[in-house]
Amino acid sequence: MNSTKLATLTLYKHLFRECHKFSLYNYREYFVRRVREDFRKNRNLQDPTKIAEVLKYAQENLEVIQRQVSFIVCCLLVCLQLSSAKWAKPRRLDVVSRSQNRLRDDRCRQFKTIKQNVDHFGFSNMDTYQQRYTLNTDVWENGKPILFYAGNEGDIDLFCDNTGFMWDIAPIFNAMVVFAEHRYYGQSLPYGNQSYSNPEYTRYLTSGQALADYAYLLDYIHSSIKGAELSPVIVFGGSYGGMLAAYFRMKYPHVVVGAHAASAPILQMTTPCEAFSRIVTQDFLQESAQCVDIIRSSWGAINRIGSSASGLQRLGNLFKLCNPLKSVDELKNWLLDMYGNIAMVDYPYPTSFLADLPAFPARVFCSNVTSAVLRLRKNDDEDVVRRIIKGTNVFFNYTGQTECFDTGSQGSPSLGDLGWSYQSCTEFVMPMCSDGVNDMFENQPWDFQAFSDACYDQWKVRPRFEWPYIEYGGKNLTDLRFFSNIAFTNGNLDPWSSGGVRTTVAPSLPAIPVIGGAHHLDLRAANKADPPSVLQARQQVVALIEKWIS
Amino acid sequence: MNSTKLATLTLYKHLFRECHKFSLYNYREYFVRRVREDFRKNRNLQDPTKIAEVLKYAQENLEVIQRQVSFIVCCLLVCLQLSSAKWAKPRRLDVVSRSQNRLRDDRCRQFKTIKQNVDHFGFSNMDTYQQRYTLNTDVWENGKPILFYAGNEGDIDLFCDNTGFMWDIAPIFNAMVVFAEHRYYGQSLPYGNQSYSNPEYTRYLTSGQALADYAYLLDYIHSSIKGAELSPVIVFGGSYGGMLAAYFRMKYPHVVVGAHAASAPILQMTTPCEAFSRIVTQDFLQESAQCVDIIRSSWGAINRIGSSASGLQRLGNLFKLCNPLKSVDELKNWLLDMYGNIAMVDYPYPTSFLADLPAFPARVFCSNVTSAVLRLRKNDDEDVVRRIIKGTNVFFNYTGQTECFDTGSQGSPSLGDLGWSYQSCTEFVMPMCSDGVNDMFENQPWDFQAFSDACYDQWKVRPRFEWPYIEYGGKNLTDLRFFSNIAFTNGNLDPWSSGGVRTTVAPSLPAIPVIGGAHHLDLRAANKADPPSVLQARQQVVALIEKWIS
Numbered sequence A, B: 001m002n003s004t005k006l007a008t009l010t011l012y013k014h015l016f017r018e019c020h021k022f023s024l025y026n027y028r029e030y031f032v033r034r035v036r037e038d039f040r041k042n043r044n045l046q047d048p049t050k051i052a053e054v055l056k057y058a059q060e061n062l063e064v065i066q067r068q069v070s071f072i073v074c075c076l077l078v079c080l081q082l083s084s085a086k087w088a089k090p091r092r093l094d095v096v097s098r099s100q101n102r103l104r105d106d107r108c109r110q111f112k113t114i115k116q117n118v119d120h121f122g123f124s125n126m127d128t129y130q131q132r133y134t135l136n137t138d139v140w141e142n143g144k145p146i147l148f149y150a151g152n153e154g155d156i157d158l159f160c161d162n163t164g165f166m167w168d169i170a171p172i173f174n175a176m177v178v179f180a181e182h183r184y185y186g187q188s189l190p191y192g193n194q195s196y197s198n199p200e201y202t203r204y205l206t207s208g209q210a211l212a213d214y215a216y217l218l219d220y221i222h223s224s225i226k227g228a229e230l231s232p233v234i235v236f237g238g239s240y241g242g243m244l245a246a247y248f249r250m251k252y253p254h255v256v257v258g259a260h261a262a263s264a265p266i267l268q269m270t271t272p273c274e275a276f277s278r279i280v281t282q283d284f285l286q287e288s289a290q291c292v293d294i295i296r297s298s299w300g301a302i303n304r305i306g307s308s309a310s311g312l313q314r315l316g317n318l319f320k321l322c323n324p325l326k327s328v329d330e331l332k333n334w335l336l337d338m339y340g341n342i343a344m345v346d347y348p349y350p351t352s353f354l355a356d357l358p359a360f361p362a363r364v365f366c367s368n369v370t371s372a373v374l375r376l377r378k379n380d381d382e383d384v385v386r387r388i389i390k391g392t393n394v395f396f397n398y399t400g401q402t403e404c405f406d407t408g409s410q411g412s413p414s415l416g417d418l419g420w421s422y423q424s425c426t427e428f429v430m431p432m433c434s435d436g437v438n439d440m441f442e443n444q445p446w447d448f449q450a451f452s453d454a455c456y457d458q459w460k461v462r463p464r465f466e467w468p469y470i471e472y473g474g475k476n477l478t479d480l481r482f483f484s485n486i487a488f489t490n491g492n493l494d495p496w497s498s499g500g501v502r503t504t505v506a507p508s509l510p511a512i513p514v515i516g517g518a519h520h521l522d523l524r525a526a527n528k529a530d531p532p533s534v535l536q537a538r539q540q541v542v543a544l545i546e547k548w549i550s
Helices: A003-019 A027-044 A048-083 A156-161 A163-175 A205-225 A240-251 A275-285 A288-303 A309-318 A329-344 A361-369 A379-396 A415-424 A450-460 A469-470 A477-482 A495-499 A532-549 B003-019 B025-042 B048-081 B156-161 B162-173 B207-224 B241-252 B275-285 B291-307 B309-318 B329-346 B361-369 B381-396 B415-424 B448-459 B465-474 B475-484 B495-499 B530-549
Strands: A111-117 A127-134 A145-150 A176-180 A233-238 A256-261 A486-491 A511-514 B111-117 B128-136 B147-151 B177-182 B233-238 B257-261 B488-489 B511-514
Touching: A003 A163, A111 A205, A127 A156, A127 A511, A145 A156, A145 A205, A145 A240, A163 A176, A163 A532, A176 A205, A205 B465, A233 A240, A233 A532, A233 B275, A240 A256, A240 B291, A240 B415, A256 A532, A275 A288, A275 A329, A275 A361, A288 A309, A288 A361, A288 A379, A288 B448, A309 A329, A309 A379, A309 B291, A329 A379, A361 A379, A415 A450, A450 B177, A469 B207, A486 A495, A486 A532, A495 B530, A511 A532, A532 B233, A532 B415, B111 B207, B111 B448, B111 B475, B128 B156, B147 B156, B147 B207, B162 B177, B162 B530, B177 B207, B207 B488, B233 B241, B233 B309, B233 B530, B241 B257, B241 B488, B275 B291, B275 B329, B275 B361, B275 B495, B291 B309, B291 B361, B291 B381, B309 B329, B309 B361, B329 B361, B329 B381, B329 B475, B329 B495, B361 B381, B381 B448, B415 B448, B488 B530, B511 B530
Parallel strands: A145 A176, A145 A233, A233 A256, A256 A486, A486 A511, B147 B177, B147 B233, B233 B257, B257 B488, B488 B511
Antiparallel strands: A111 A127, A127 A176, B111 B128, B128 B177
């Protein structure tokens, strides 16, 4: 055997070995198939130049696969971590659906990029990266305002699609509309697909760095677009984006004249841990007390059925899960997330924001769960479980297109999950618990130490739970009184309102309630099904903007 | 020769070799002498235990010396760097004297420490360090205010000694008095004597990190001292400390209710480069036009005399320099610094802040320079130089105790020089230039690229000149209008007033002039020689504090 042949065989052996490291079936099979095909196609090559080329290609492939393996192993660790942590797991504030049925706005896909420093707060790392944003001047006139969305944990185009309010009011102000993607999400990855691969790459994922990105971007827009030099900037954001909008005005009042912070739980880090689950319960309770009773009793039913291996398998079959259940906790966490998500997107019209959903999904869920078609016998665990399953179809299979369900995801997984896991393991520890009495969940205390340990295992970091109130305030609500020009809107149906600013602490920090509103309903485009309170909130924000820019 | 003897000899040889690496005569001789004495004392030892002990001690000494060498080599590099950069060198805002005659306040030496995170803005580095501060409750009552000094580039005790205003007004408010040492200065060194040894250790020296230290310290004081929970905090600072005071209120209005920012050149980074040297010139001009003419003509005289090797030597002798001059630039830079420093501390009474100085040092300097005792002949270079030398005695040898002068230092060198060199190579690029027409200096343009290159050679960083206005504002003065409760005081004699806020941009951001005042005169203790304007400025600040805490 000549040396080239030996090198070839060694290389392919490496390739096969790396491919088999993928623990996800789809990835593994795909790469193994590719390697095998390449090997068969090229094994009879004679021309030395061709052989060298093919070897070079294979070597490059090996590197790509090695990177992918380390990346996917990392993702898997996160998922495993999550599934044992229950309420104590990092809860994403927003998850944007990649449903095929979602609204798509072409204006949200005309991307630009700007070169940003990876580390704004130190000078020894001089790396840069490309941050993505969209900028629309269709109705903008010289000197008129810039409406700026402070991107949160996901692809910016999807937030852009779902923030119709900014597009709706742009003509009123002849405004420019800008959506900026948050670093480490979407395609704004400081170290490409290695961004989450080690602590040295991930360390620049903080709210502070993101805000500095936005300040640089706006400085660039002001100085590079003729007529924009003096354009005042209004910042918008929903959920974590709403927190960023508030923080941006708080920390950079020299950059933005005012903020519309929608459903921004800036006090969540200091809010009692049970608050979130009580609001979720309240949302279902207003639809049906019987529904809440059934949900509350479902946990025991699931525990009893799933206490044996065969029972666990039966649960998997009943729920039509794609993969065998490893534990009842896996199923319960999936349901726990679902209830929170239904409450968040309990909108008065069909949406595709988190998933394809009907109007008032909590109502439809409860109507399914309490349906008389199903028999209701006391202590019949399987009946209870069947009712919950009928409910879950509202969230997971409203369009009837799904054949089986993956408990690892709510809708579609994305880099966002990874990023938010890191952020909640560092700056944004949002304690979650339930008692099973004042809410419809199991008794689940909050355990900071366990949470911190899980963070360390996963990311080699520990959270500093006090950092947000040191840096941004909010330990006492009155601490916020020196900030100005922030409109805090919160829907009473939104479980995140538990950490929202719902009291006006200074005249220029109005807390605007949205009765009948779920998670940042007010940021969505106008809809004829909107409750009156959201119309009023929007009018109020428009009036405030007029004041801020005058 | 047995193996112990061999080891001993090898060790001593290492020790001598390391000692000879010291380029400073004093250090080198001291260590060589110590090593020689130890060697002689122990060479006849017989007891193996004793020999082992002595060897262990020698080994430890070797390590200490190696560390010192690397540290001092680093210092020397800085000094060399500085001496070739002229106006373009980093100019320290404040230099605190270690003169034996300086004021010492025992309350400034009751140190406490607090454990701080080395990196507040990231989570992957979990190192901590001990930050030093003083805290005095002599006149404090429960719930009453905290007067907090945001330490700048030096030992905190010396700023504490020289900020009598805070001590003077503490009884009016029954206030607690706290002075916090800035990280990387004094004894608050995140990585001990290695803090400046490599970019990975130095990277946490930023104003942002310092402010976060202060926010954590105040949170700790609020939560650990009974009765202080609701005590409002007023922040004070002079010079760079004044910048920090302003920034602290700007970025942390939830922590401090107001700021007295004395002589804080927060606009220096965007101020025309010639402004500083024009104010220095103005200070001398108001004493004597003839004095300014002589200073202006001195540069040519020095250049001509120093153009030959013998002339250079003659200059060194005339100026009584401790070490031979390497170039005329070395001498001119030393004088350049001196003029700036005289202008900064042109106080109306004798002080020991920068050095031991008479009242009105610029006046005394000019009186010496223009003295009729010296002959004044046109084109007599040596006469001009002798006049300047008579002037320099005001600054460098007012007490007559100095035998020779070191051009590497203005008064006494300290870690502060090293730290400020880094800070001006990263965040605080303050452009300096002169034209020789509108000022009394040589024509020296500002060269950002040369400055940036020198920074890279020295620290492996490059400045981001735009960062302060991105982060703190000030590109346009009106950008500051959304901040509040900051009193900006600036003396008209102070060259740093060129970068001060001297226009009131919002009612709660008063610009308070101090006519006849040099660098943060208003922060010093009351003195019967104080000009009326400084009394008025202090009264105004007291009235503002009353308003802020009400």
